[in-house]
Amino acid sequence: MYRRLMQCLVRGAAAGAVSAGLLLGTPALAARTDIVLGIRLEPPHLDPTAGAAAAIAEVVYNNVFQGLTRIDRDGSVKPSLAERWDVSEDGKVYTFHLRQGVKFHDGTTFDAEDVKFSLDRARAADSVNPQKGLFEPIETVEVVDPQTVRITLKRPSGNLPFNLGWAAAVIVAPESAADNKTQPVGTGPFKLAEWVKGDHVTLVRNDDYWGEPVALEKATFKIIGDPTASFAALMAGDVDAFPLFPAPENVPQFEADPRFTVVVGNTQGKTVLAMNNGRKPFDDIRVRRAISHAVDRQALIEGAMHGYGKPIGSHFVPQDRGYVDLTGKYPFDPEKARALLKEAGAENLSVQLVLPPPDYARRGGEVLASQLRNVGISVEIVPMEWAQWLGEVFRNKNFDMTVVSHVEPLDLDIYARDDYYFGYRNPEYRALYERFVASTDENERLALLGTLQEKLADDAVNVWLFLLPKIGIWDARLEGLWENTPVPANDLTGVKWRE
């Protein structure tokens, strides 16, 4: 009886909802101009020049804040606040010509002084910019006239236009920079309307925008941390899009549902099994090669990522120009792995594998541990939260192996750094990398990128596992959302509802 009553109630409610939908449906023929996007992590604040959290850029990049250049959906560099730029013969002087008639959200005018202020602030001794290294090659920033800025470099750097497109390099105004964490004032097509901490951030259209007007009037970023809840929120229509959907196991259900578009694209997340090259036994290249042979990437991707994620063979993403496929360099071969370990005198190895919190690491680590045990390495798994991982592994280098995804674009430089956590020191690689940085010739740069990838794979510095997928799920009537994430962003400038 009770059950029947409940069924009646539920049916009645459903019928009510349907008729209400019909009534409301009629005037809604014109395309919607609002969107609710689900994001997994709440941004700690909204100033990309003062925090590294990807969640900041995922809300504000290109929406609220803009740089001289911008990174487009395909990873290419496009003009943004700078209309165009010239490079001197020696590659050391860049002249940026700025767009006219640009205003910040508070009504102040954007000009060359703002550019100088922003770049000098990011380079200053007391700068707290998370990507200060990007600005290191800059010698001086000069204001030529209100629409022209001249940047002189210490040495040629072909990466400059790309680097200036990062979220950490956006242009801010001296009047408002100090409060950008809570009251972001940028030049973008959207401005902050409301931030209900712990629940959502809402942006509204900036009607004084200098560029092509955007179709959306309102964009709400709803914070939903739990994978199961994100599934429910999409199914119930509480959110229109989940650009980085966290639960790969639920994807087939969305694929079977015509209401949704499912796009499995690429991120820049190079997921690696990092080895402490500065510590025994990983200082022996034979051990590192043995471990590379012991890993079965396909089984790992199936087991840890439900089959989503492209295998990679070096520290480079397949969708970027200059990629060389090195996934066949160390084929899965447990016999060979055992032989190499024996040759290195490293039988009966016993190692610790540190795993930070993300699912790819925790689930992937379990699979990797069993694969390594299969060649006679005994593995102890040590789970860690991020704060501890950053201190123990990243700063103190007190670890054997860890699983982590390197999400920065074009970050081959980390292998040329002095004190990086996996302890790779190879003068040959450094020389190659310096040649690459100094080069402004496109063909030479691409060739050098290939050589760099090969050098890393040859040295088996780490085991490169797979590229983190970007599983995007959204309402099938939405268009313009990014398929890939060349940089952390939810650029909404081209997003609209189909009529």
Add this chain to the structure above:
Amino acid sequence: MLTFLARRLASLLVTLAVASAVIFAVMEVLPGDPAEIMLGTNARPDTLAALRANLGLDRPATERYVAWVSGFLQGDLGRSYTYSVPVGELVAQRLWVSLPLAAISLLLTVLIAIPVGAIAAARRNRPVDIGIMAATQVGIAVPNFWFAMLLVFVFAVSLRLLPAGGFPGWGAGLWPALRSLILPAVALALPQASILARVMRSSLIDTLGEDYMRTARAKGLSRSEAVRRHALRNALIPVLTIMGLQFSFLLAGTIIIENVFFLPGLGRLVFQAITQRDLIVVKSVVMLLVASVVIVNFLVELAYAAVDPRLRRRA
């Protein structure tokens, strides 16, 4: 009565002082650096140093402790490292979720526990009592977060009667906001109600056997009148004690429950602050929680004194 108050108040202040030192020390030895979390893996050492100086983390521990405590006493809880807004402001926002949640669960706890416990005591060893005892045993054994997930599955996913999580804010209206607090409050209340019902039952059974109850019946009161006028009031003393303890359990429970339901409350704030090493938020909020628990216990002791005049005189 005055000496009673003075002694209780003194012990309250000592407890708070010790708690502040312990909380501060624990935060000091907790591994992880707030600056590293905020600036990520590409940060240069000089940038990290600049940020630490900016946050005042480069000053000696004693200096920071004194600054924190004196600020606290003046009502300044510090400024969040990550959100860079005053902690007091964050706490005030979050209390609008956590306090109603705790209040609703406490109310539910009492509304369920007192009648259920009383019925079980009155029907002692009969089937009703045995059923209630079995049910409360299950209620105590089941962890509240698991129970919470079960509730979500039934009422949100299957029946779609209530939201699975999130909080629209009180600005969205009283009913939408209350609606999203129902499941979390029930999840928090049921295990507590189970405990309290059992305490209520045994306490009432004890008082029912007292001599004064027989006297009351002998002078002509009916059974139910005797229970109402004499037994219930006496049986409530242990119940009050447990409720005082449960208040702190409710506060601690919100940390888990708010995470299960994505409620932007105090518990979730603490949880996020710990993972982000926003230590000033953790310190200040934990201190506030400790203070409120200590104060509630103080009030419970005052309530004893109100219920039982002997306690006043003895002190």
